Amino acid sequence: MSITPFRFGFNHIPFRMSKPAAxxxxxxxxxxxxxxxxxxxxxxxxxxxxxxxxxxxxxxxxxxxxxxxxxxxxxxxxxxxxxxxxxxxxxxxxxxxxxxxxxxxxxxxxxxxxxxxxxxxxxxxxxxxxxxxxxxxxxxLPDVPPDEILRKKLNARMAREGLDALFSELVRLDPEAEYVVDPRNPRRIIRALEVALSTGRPFTSQRQxxxxxxxxxxxxxxxxxxxxxxxxxATAKPPLACAARYRPPRPKD
Structure with missing residues (x-):
């Protein structure tokens, strides 16, 4: 009794490599x-x-x-x-x-x-x-619930010392916050301080x-x-060539 060898390989299996969707x-x-x-x-x-x-x-x-x-x-x-x-x-x-x-x-x-x-x-x-x-x-983003008591304290300090004082405190606790938190927005500053003070870790380090x-x-x-x-x-007319390749497809009629 003879046994015919079973041949298996990619040459015998038709397949097509699909490109990942853009x-x-x-x-x-x-x-x-x-x-x-x-x-x-x-x-x-x-x-x-x-x-x-x-x-x-x-x-x-x-x-x-x-x-x-x-x-x-x-x-x-x-x-x-x-x-x-x-x-x-x-x-x-x-x-x-x-x-x-x-x-x-x-x-x-x-x-x-x-x-x-x-x-x-x-x-x-x-x-x-x-x-x-x-x-x-x-x-x-960090999942830290609002702390109304802490927010009241921070708002009271802002009323006494000004927004710049709160922002300086935030940068002291979290140096990277200087580059990602708007220094003119009290809500963002207070929230970042709230997260840092509540968790004991810099606000920016908790963003994955x-x-x-x-x-x-x-x-x-x-x-x-x-x-x-x-x-x-004065900057209202920069060139558009850099974005030309991002033209979306025309909708179908």
Missing amino acids: KPKIIAVVGPTASGKTALAIRLAKELRGEIISADSRQIYRDMDIGTAKPVRDSGHKYFFSEGVRHHLLDIRKPDEPYTVAEFQRDAFATVKDVLKRKKLPILAGGTGLYVQAVTENLE KRPVPFSVLKLGLQPPKEVRRSKPS
Whole structure:
């Protein structure tokens, strides 16, 4: 009795290597106040069929238009439009309503998903570094419940010594916070101090990065201070070639 050898190998199995699905794309425009972020974001949105998602911790509040560089709202629209471009996450809270970075991250991801679903390009624009990082790096934020007693103490200290004193205390406890927490935003400073004092660990060390579900093109604007002071719109016309490859597909008729 003879046995025929059983041959097994890749040559006998037809298969096809599938390419990994491409990640959806977004653009993030970052920079200090009056650097031209909104102007650039609007130009990109018009050129690339995009919609703007605000990443500014002060522009989320209604009736806080002065000093926040909030875009002027067009009349006659149900949603927030400026210069014919739709904006998201503006005027979504009253000034006395709390709004955490985790809440912003949740809302921003939901908005990105909605914009992509409608075949538009999401353009994240704002000067709050932690907001931008929460989205572009998909940060896992510390789960520390609010401590109202500690917040009252910190607010009382701010009333006595000023916001700069609280920010200096935060930087002493957490040097990296100087680069990610807005020094003009008392809510963000108090929250970072709350987390650091409640846990005994720096606020920034508790933020873990997770896989990002999309590809990010980050455009940073940093004009000289004298330009920002005298001509806030001087940076409104930067070249668009760097973002041309991010043109989203045309919707099907």
